[in-house]
Amino acid sequence: MLDPYKIREDFPILKRKINNHPLIYFDNAATSQKPKQVIGAIKNFYENHNANIHRAVHTLSQEASELYEKAHEEVANFINANGMEEIVFVRGTTEAINLVAYAWGLRNLKKDDEVIVSLMEHHSNIVPWEILSKINGFNVKYAEVNGDGTLNYEAFADMISKKTKIVCVSHVSNFSGVINDVKRVARVAHEHGALTLIDGAQSVPHLPINVKDLDVDFLAFSGHKMLGPTGIGALYGKREILEEMEPFQGGGEMIREVSFNTITRRCSITWNDLPWKFEAGTPNVCGGVGLMEAVKYLKRIGMENVKAHECMLTEYAMQRMQECQKVKIYGPKDASVKCGIIPFNVEGLSSHDVALFLDNYGIMIRSGFHCAQPLHEIFKLKSSARVSFYIYNTREEVDRFIEVLKEIEQV
Amino acid sequence: MVAIEDYVARIEETCGKEKDFIVIFKYDKKEQTVAKILKKAKIEKSISAIIFELTFKNVSFRLYGTGKAIFRDLKDKSELQNVLVDLLL
Numbered sequence: 001m002l003d004p005y006k007i008r009e010d011f012p013i014l015k016r017k018i019n020n021h022p023l024i025y026f027d028n029a030a031t032s033q034k035p036k037q038v039i040g041a042i043k044n045f046y047e048n049h050n051a052n053i054h055r056a057v058h059t060l061s062q063e064a065s066e067l068y069e070k071a072h073e074e075v076a077n078f079i080n081a082n083g084m085e086e087i088v089f090v091r092g093t094t095e096a097i098n099l100v101a102y103a104w105g106l107r108n109l110k111k112d113d114e115v116i117v118s119l120m121e122h123h124s125n126i127v128p129w130e131i132l133s134k135i136n137g138f139n140v141k142y143a144e145v146n147g148d149g150t151l152n153y154e155a156f157a158d159m160i161s162k163k164t165k166i167v168c169v170s171h172v173s174n175f176s177g178v179i180n181d182v183k184r185v186a187r188v189a190h191e192h193g194a195l196t197l198i199d200g201a202q203s204v205p206h207l208p209i210n211v212k213d214l215d216v217d218f219l220a221f222s223g224h225k226m227l228g229p230t231g232i233g234a235l236y237g238k239r240e241i242l243e244e245m246e247p248f249q250g251g252g253e254m255i256r257e258v259s260f261n262t263i264t265r266r267c268s269i270t271w272n273d274l275p276w277k278f279e280a281g282t283p284n285v286c287g288g289v290g291l292m293e294a295v296k297y298l299k300r301i302g303m304e305n306v307k308a309h310e311c312m313l314t315e316y317a318m319q320r321m322q323e324c325q326k327v328k329i330y331g332p333k334d335a336s337v338k339c340g341i342i343p344f345n346v347e348g349l350s351s352h353d354v355a356l357f358l359d360n361y362g363i364m365i366r367s368g369f370h371c372a373q374p375l376h377e378i379f380k381l382k383s384s385a386r387v388s389f390y391i392y393n394t395r396e397e398v399d400r401f402i403e404v405l406k407e408i409e410q411v
Numbered sequence: 412m413v414a415i416e417d418y419v420a421r422i423e424e425t426c427g428k429e430k431d432f433i434v435i436f437k438y439d440k441k442e443q444t445v446a447k448i449l450k451k452a453k454i455e456k457s458i459s460a461i462i463f464e465l466t467f468k469n470v471s472f473r474l475y476g477t478g479k480a481i482f483r484d485l486k487d488k489s490e491l492q493n494v495l496v497d498l499l500l
Contacts, residue, residue: 019477356475360461369426411458
């Protein structure tokens, strides 16, 4: 097991007081806090190594290029990809999904084709497909969700057909924390000749991930939810699929050659190697360095330990929340089938009231739709409050949260 | 000339059909702003000086001691702006 008290010493922000109360940060599904190692790596990069990467011969550029490439390798190793060629750095999960939608979907999805998206998706895995369907004329079908928030695998298997070209499912729901069996989803998709795009925003920071074992085709995730800085994330893609794809954006870095033909008076362009083919322009080099440090930090702790700690906290919190008469928890009650996310409401109060009340005591939680409006509509919820844990949260923080929750019930 | 922007840092509009408006008052003026609102609006209920349920010109809202307020059942942002002008100026 990990020691959250020792870990907390690495997170300067956790020493803060909010409204004269010690900060309790339970909004980790939105973004995580950053350890001093990540903050230090960013500072060190700008103080000692900052330069634009690739195609410069000077020392600083060499150092920056090496660090940026190493960051790709570190991330590849973290999810057991074949190498850095399969890791494209992007701004975050949203950009990774848009990259697949536009670089793969725009050319491969035709009228009468189908894209299956689950109803539990974050808006970022719904909206790009709906936008693209208006351009290419394909159909977007929504896979049903059971009453406890789990994916209805039987309905999904019935819905998929030879028309289905890609299945887009989150690994972990950002509303309920439910862990989807994406290995099963990928198997069924592949049996029908479809690809899989997995939104790993809520899974990669919290679970051990092995893309070879899961056999997914694409996995999108964000650095800022896994101790890294904002503005950096990654798209994993199977090498052979990425090789076949055309670029997402055009510019510098993603080309090997732009040659002007004096007869046709046009330019002919050769793409760069993977992953640079998909990283147009000067990338977020420092973000990559920060993400590498975050990955190293998580690896030192061990992802099995991260998972076990969050499972323990989730189980404890759900058990204690049952002491509150007016609190209703959504999703599965078994902590072992979910990551550290608990959605709930307090009878008679809006989720925003609950969040503002907790804020008064220095407890940060999220309220609203969490960018999963379709799922809220299915559950007939106007909104929900959500607590989400990470490696630095403790049972004592949960106890304090319950104390305040009991006060809220008196409102 | 004083404007509501002198007191209001941000207005968060929630998603969905039934919109809530969460008004976040400027941190350095929050005590002054809360006092100003409490003077003008009618206090229906107060809970441990943390939450105040208030009404003002037939608009009910909740004010938090931390300098935030939730307004519901308003038509749109311009109605909110009008209420804030009357409350704060």
